[in-house]
Amino acid sequence: MREEEERLSGGVWDALARRGISRRDFLRFCAAMTTALALPARYTSRVVQALEQTTRPALVWLQFQDCAGNTESALRASHPSFADIVLNLLSWNYHETVMAPSGKAAEKSLSDTVQQFKGQYIAVVEGSIPLAHGGVYCTVGGRTAIDIATEVCGNAYATIAVGTCASFGGIPAAAGGVTGAVSVAEALPGLDRLVNLSACPMNGANLAATLTHFLTFHEMPATDDLGRPLFAHGERIHDHCQRRAHYDAGQFVEEWGDEGHKEGWCLYKMGCKGPATSYNCPQVQWNDATNWPIGVGHGCVGCAEPAFWDEMTPFYRTLPSVPGFGVETTATTIGVGVGVAVATLTAAHAVGSAIRQRRLAHERAASATGAGAAPAEERPHDTADEHDEPGSGEGSQA
Amino acid sequence: MTRIAIDPVTRIEGHLRLEVEVQDGVVTDAWSSGTMFRGIELILRNRDPRDAWVFAQRICGVCTTVHALSSVRAVEDALKITIPENARLLRDLIAGAQLVQDHVIHFYHLHALDWVDVTLALKADPTQTATIAQSISDWPRSSATYFKGVQERLQAFVNTGQLGLFANGYWGHPAYKLPPNVNLLAVAHYLEALDWQRDFIRIHAILGGKNPHPQSYLVGGVAAAINLDEEVTINTDRIALLTQLIQRGQDFVRQVYMPDVLAIAGFYKDWANLGSGLGSYMVYGDYPASVPGAAADITSTYFFPRGLILNKNLSHVYDVSQLKVAEYVARSWYNYAQGASAALHPWKGETKPNYSGPQPPFNYVSDHEKYSWLKAPRYDGHAVEVGPLARTLVAYASGRQTVQQAVNGALHQLGVGPEALFSTLGRVVARAIEAQLMVNQLSTWLSQLVDNIGRGNLTIHDQSKWDPSTWPSEAFGWGFHEAPRGSLGHWVHIKDGAIANYQAVAPSTWNAGPRDAQGQRGAYEASLIGTPVTNPEQPVEILRTIHSFDPCLACAVHVVDPKGREYANIRVV
Numbered sequence: 001m002r003e004e005e006e007r008l009s010g011g012v013w014d015a016l017a018r019r020g021i022s023r024r025d026f027l028r029f030c031a032a033m034t035t036a037l038a039l040p041a042r043y044t045s046r047v048v049q050a051l052e053q054t055t056r057p058a059l060v061w062l063q064f065q066d067c068a069g070n071t072e073s074a075l076r077a078s079h080p081s082f083a084d085i086v087l088n089l090l091s092w093n094y095h096e097t098v099m100a101p102s103g104k105a106a107e108k109s110l111s112d113t114v115q116q117f118k119g120q121y122i123a124v125v126e127g128s129i130p131l132a133h134g135g136v137y138c139t140v141g142g143r144t145a146i147d148i149a150t151e152v153c154g155n156a157y158a159t160i161a162v163g164t165c166a167s168f169g170g171i172p173a174a175a176g177g178v179t180g181a182v183s184v185a186e187a188l189p190g191l192d193r194l195v196n197l198s199a200c201p202m203n204g205a206n207l208a209a210t211l212t213h214f215l216t217f218h219e220m221p222a223t224d225d226l227g228r229p230l231f232a233h234g235e236r237i238h239d240h241c242q243r244r245a246h247y248d249a250g251q252f253v254e255e256w257g258d259e260g261h262k263e264g265w266c267l268y269k270m271g272c273k274g275p276a277t278s279y280n281c282p283q284v285q286w287n288d289a290t291n292w293p294i295g296v297g298h299g300c301v302g303c304a305e306p307a308f309w310d311e312m313t314p315f316y317r318t319l320p321s322v323p324g325f326g327v328e329t330t331a332t333t334i335g336v337g338v339g340v341a342v343a344t345l346t347a348a349h350a351v352g353s354a355i356r357q358r359r360l361a362h363e364r365a366a367s368a369t370g371a372g373a374a375p376a377e378e379r380p381h382d383t384a385d386e387h388d389e390p391g392s393g394e395g396s397q398a
Numbered sequence: 399m400t401r402i403a404i405d406p407v408t409r410i411e412g413h414l415r416l417e418v419e420v421q422d423g424v425v426t427d428a429w430s431s432g433t434m435f436r437g438i439e440l441i442l443r444n445r446d447p448r449d450a451w452v453f454a455q456r457i458c459g460v461c462t463t464v465h466a467l468s469s470v471r472a473v474e475d476a477l478k479i480t481i482p483e484n485a486r487l488l489r490d491l492i493a494g495a496q497l498v499q500d501h502v503i504h505f506y507h508l509h510a511l512d513w514v515d516v517t518l519a520l521k522a523d524p525t526q527t528a529t530i531a532q533s534i535s536d537w538p539r540s541s542a543t544y545f546k547g548v549q550e551r552l553q554a555f556v557n558t559g560q561l562g563l564f565a566n567g568y569w570g571h572p573a574y575k576l577p578p579n580v581n582l583l584a585v586a587h588y589l590e591a592l593d594w595q596r597d598f599i600r601i602h603a604i605l606g607g608k609n610p611h612p613q614s615y616l617v618g619g620v621a622a623a624i625n626l627d628e629e630v631t632i633n634t635d636r637i638a639l640l641t642q643l644i645q646r647g648q649d650f651v652r653q654v655y656m657p658d659v660l661a662i663a664g665f666y667k668d669w670a671n672l673g674s675g676l677g678s679y680m681v682y683g684d685y686p687a688s689v690p691g692a693a694a695d696i697t698s699t700y701f702f703p704r705g706l707i708l709n710k711n712l713s714h715v716y717d718v719s720q721l722k723v724a725e726y727v728a729r730s731w732y733n734y735a736q737g738a739s740a741a742l743h744p745w746k747g748e749t750k751p752n753y754s755g756p757q758p759p760f761n762y763v764s765d766h767e768k769y770s771w772l773k774a775p776r777y778d779g780h781a782v783e784v785g786p787l788a789r790t791l792v793a794y795a796s797g798r799q800t801v802q803q804a805v806n807g808a809l810h811q812l813g814v815g816p817e818a819l820f821s822t823l824g825r826v827v828a829r830a831i832e833a834q835l836m837v838n839q840l841s842t843w844l845s846q847l848v849d850n851i852g853r854g855n856l857t858i859h860d861q862s863k864w865d866p867s868t869w870p871s872e873a874f875g876w877g878f879h880e881a882p883r884g885s886l887g888h889w890v891h892i893k894d895g896a897i898a899n900y901q902a903v904a905p906s907t908w909n910a911g912p913r914d915a916q917g918q919r920g921a922y923e924a925s926l927i928g929t930p931v932t933n934p935e936q937p938v939e940i941l942r943t944i945h946s947f948d949p950c951l952a953c954a955v956h957v958v959d960p961k962g963r964e965y966a967n968i969r970v971v
C-alpha cells in the first residue's frame with residue numbers, strides 16, 4: 001500500500017481530501033473494489049490507477065466558412081456552462097475565437113493535441129468546407145480548410161459538426177454559391193462517429209447535452225438518418241408546438257399584428273415551417289428556456305433541416321401540405337400501428353420521413369372515406385406530398 | 399528587415415491573416431488579408447426581398463442582428479416603407495442590447511488576454527486584490543474570500559497540466575505590465591462576464607425569440623406581438639423581465655466593465671501613443687429618435703450622430719453621403735468588368751471572385767499583387783476608420799454633452815490629454831464609454847415602448863407594402879446601421895419582385911480591407927506601423943492594436959519568419 005501512497009499526489013487526492021477522505025480510506029476502497037470484481041489482489045494498483053485518472057478528454061474546435069454563430073451559441077450554454085465545460089470537464093485545446101495564443105503558438109496547440117491524443121480527442125467543426133478551385137476560399141495558416149479537416153477529423157475519436165453549415169453545407173452551399181461549399185460528411189465521407197448538430201445556429205443547450213452524454217456514457221448519442229441526435233431532432237416542431245391547438249382549431253394569423261397574432265395563434269399561414277422541421281425548440285427553447293421563434297410570433301424557418309435555404313424559401317410562403325394529427329383526432333383514425341411505431345424509435349432507423357409517409361397515407365385514406373378528417377374549410381388542404389416544391393400546392397401567398 | 403506572417407489571428411471573428419515587415423524591432427509596413435469567402439451577396443440574388451434579412455444575418459454570428467437590421471432597412475428604403483414607432487423601439491432595444499453585450503464580451507474574452515497575464519494571478523494576494531476592487535467599484539462580489547476562491551480554482555486548473563485555451567499563451571512576455579493583484583481581479587471578472595453575457599442577452603430571446611440570430615425582424619416592422627392580456631406575447635411579465643435584465647446590465651457595465659477598463663488602462667498609458675493609424679473617422683450615424691418621414695431632419699435625432707473627421711481635426715465634422723462610398727478591388731481577389739483600378743458604388747457593385755493568391759499551402763500573400771478576400775471601401779477617396787472610436791470622436795466634435803462629459807472624465811482619470819484618443823487605448827476606452835451610454839439608453843427606449851402600450855398602441859408592423867403586388871417594378875435601397883464595430887451598409891436593387899443585386903459593406907471591410915488602387919493602406923495596415931515587436935513568435939503588441947478594432951472577419955494569425963524555416967515545419971503533417 002505504501003507504494004501507492006507515495007505515488008498519489010495532487011489531482012484526485014486533493015479532491016478527495018477536500019471531501020474528508022484520507023489516502024488510507026481511498027486505498028482500502030480500491031482494495032475492496034478489486035475483491036468485488038473478483039480480481040487477484042495484485043490488480044489493486046490497476047484499480048487505483050483507473051480511479052485516479054483525472055485527464056480531461058481533449059477537444060479541438062475548427063472554424064471554416066462560418067459566422068461563429070455556433071461558437072456564440074455554445075457560450076450561451078448553462079447546464080453545464082461554457083466555463084464549466086472548457087475549464088472543468090474537457091481540455092478545450094483549440095478554438096480560434098477564444099484561445100490565448102495566435103499564429104504559430106496557436107497551431108502548436110492544435111498539432112500537439114492531434115499528436116498526443118490521436119484517436120482520443122473530439123473534433124468540432126463549425127462552418128462549411130469549400131472544395132472549388134483547390135479550396136482557396138478558406139485557408140487558415142496558409143492551409144486549406146479541407147486539408148486541415150482531413151488531418152484533424154481523420155485522427156479524432158469523434159467529430160461533431162455544429163450548425164447547419166458544417167452539418168449540411170448551410171448558407172455557403174445554397175443556390176448562387178460559387179465556392180463548392182460542402183458539409184463535413186460530404187467533405188470527409190466515412191468519418192468515425194460523426195454527429196450533426198444542425199440548426200442555424202445550433203442551440204448551445206444541445207451541444208452541452210451531447211458533450212455530457214459523451215462524458216457520462218463514453219459514446220456519442222444515438223442519431224437519425226441525417227446524423228442528428230435523436231434527443232434533439234427526433235420530433236417535429238409541429239407536434240410539440242405550443243400553438244398546435246390553434247392549428248387544430250383553425251385559428252391562424254392572417255396578417256402580421258392582427259388580432260390572431262396578438263392572441264398567439266398559429267403561424268402556419270405566415271409561412272411557418274414547423275411541420276417540416278425536426279428540432280427540440282418547443283421543449284428546450286432558447287437562452288435558458290426564455291423563448292423561441294414561434295413563441296415571439298415569427299414562424300419557424302426550418303433551420304435544422306438540410307438545404308433549408310433553398311427548400312424552405314420563400315420563408316413566408318405557406319407549406320403546401322401539412323400532414324399531422326390534430327389533438328381531436330382519435331387513434332381509430334390514425335391507427336394504433338403508427339402510434340406504436342412512434343413509441344419504438346431506435347437509433348438506426350430513418351423514422352422521421354417514414355412516419356411522415358405513413359401519416360400521409362393514413363390521412364389520404366381517411367379523407368377519401370370521409371372518416372375523421374376535420375371540415376375542409378378549417379384546415380389547409382393536404383393535397384400534395386409534403387416533399388413537393390413549395391408553391392406546387394395550394395398554400396396562400398402570405 | 400524581416401517579413402512576418404501571423405495566421406490565425408485568434409480572438410476575433412472570422413479568418414484574418416497579417417503580414418508585417420519588422421525593422422529594428424518595429425513594424426514598418428503591414429498587409430491585412432481576409433482568408434475566407436462565402437459569397438452571400440451572390441446567394442441573395444433572385445431571392446424574395448422579404449427573406450433577405452434571414453440570409454444576411456448569417457454574415458456574422460458574433461455581431462448577430464446587425465445585418466438583419468441593415469437588410470430590412472435597405473428593403474424598406476427601396477420600397478418606401480415606414481415602420482411603426484413600436485417596431486423602431488423594439489429594434490432599438492435589440493440592437494442596443496447587442497452593442498452592450500458585444501462590447502463586454504469583446505473586452506473580457508477577446509481583448510483582455512493581450513493585457514492580462516493569467517499566470518501572474520496565481521501570485522496575487524487576495525486580500526490586496528479585494529482592497530483594489532473595493533477602491534475602484536462598489537460591486538458587491540469583492541471580498542478577499544471571493545478572490546481567494548478564484549485563485550484556488552485557477553491553481554487547481556493549472557495543476558492538472560492541461561491548460562486548454564490558455565496553453566501556449568504569451569505568459570511572462572515583458573509587455574505585460576499589470577501587477578499580480580490586478581491580474582487576479584481581471585481573471586475573476588473574465589469568469590463573471592462569461593455568466594453575465596448569457597443572462598443579459600435573454601433580452602434578445604424575449605424580443606427576438608432567440609440569440610444568436612433573433613428571428614422577429616420583418617420588412618415593415620417586427621413580428622414580436624404585444625398584448626398585456628395574452629400568455630405568449632410581450633406582456634407585463636416580459637416587460638418586468640426586460641427591466642430586470644437591463645438593470646443587471648447597467649450594474650455590470652457601471653461597476654465592473656468600466657472600472658476595469660480605466661484601471662487596466664492606467665498601467666498601459668504608453669498605448670495612448672500607439673496604433674492611431676489613419677486618423678480619419680467615419681460614422682453613418684444611427685438610432686433615430688423617430689421614424690423616417692416623421693421628422694424633418696431625422697439625422698439630427700441620432701443617438702450616434704453622423705459625421706466624418708479627417709486627419710484628426712476635431713474642429714470640423716464633415717457631412718456623410720452614402721453616394722460617396724465606393725469599393726476598390728485593385729488588391730483584392732475579385733474582377734471588375736471596368737478594370738482592376740475601378741471603384742464601384744455598391745448599387746453598381748460586382749462580386750466576381752477570382753483568386754490570384756498563392757496556391758496553398760503557402761507562406762506569404764503580401765508578395766502577390768492581390769492579397770485579400772476583402773474589398774477596399776473608400777469614402778470620397780479617403781481611407782477611413784469606423785467603430786466606437788469614430789462614433790465617440792464625431793459625437794464629441796459635434797458637441798454632444800453626454801459624450802464630452804464621459805470622455806473628459808475618462809481622460810482626467812487617466813491623466814492624459816485628448817490626443818490620447820487617437821490610439822489603441824483610445825479605442826478601448828471609447829468602446830467602454832459607448833457601452834455605458836447605450837446601456838443607460840435602453841431604459842429610455844423601454845419606457846417609451848411601455849408608454850405606447852399603456853396608451854393602447856400595439857402596432858408592430860405596417861402591412862401596406864407586404865404584398866409584392868404593391869411594389870414598383872424596380873427600386874434601389876440603402877440600409878445602414880451603426881453596428882458594434884462601426885458603420886454598416888447594405889445596398890439592394892430590386893427588380894420585378896426579386897433581388898437583382900445586393901452589396902454589403904461591413905465595418906470590418908472598412909477597417910481590415912487592403913490597399914486601394916492608389917496604394918492607400920486600410921485602417922489595420924496603417925495602425926500597425928510603428929508598433930514594437932519584442933518577440934516575433936509572441937506578437938502580443940500587434941494583437942493589442944488589431945484587437946482594439948474588434949475584428950469581425952475570419953482572422954487567422956500564423957507567425958512565420960522567412961529566416962526561420964523551422965516554423966514552416968511546425969505545421970505538422
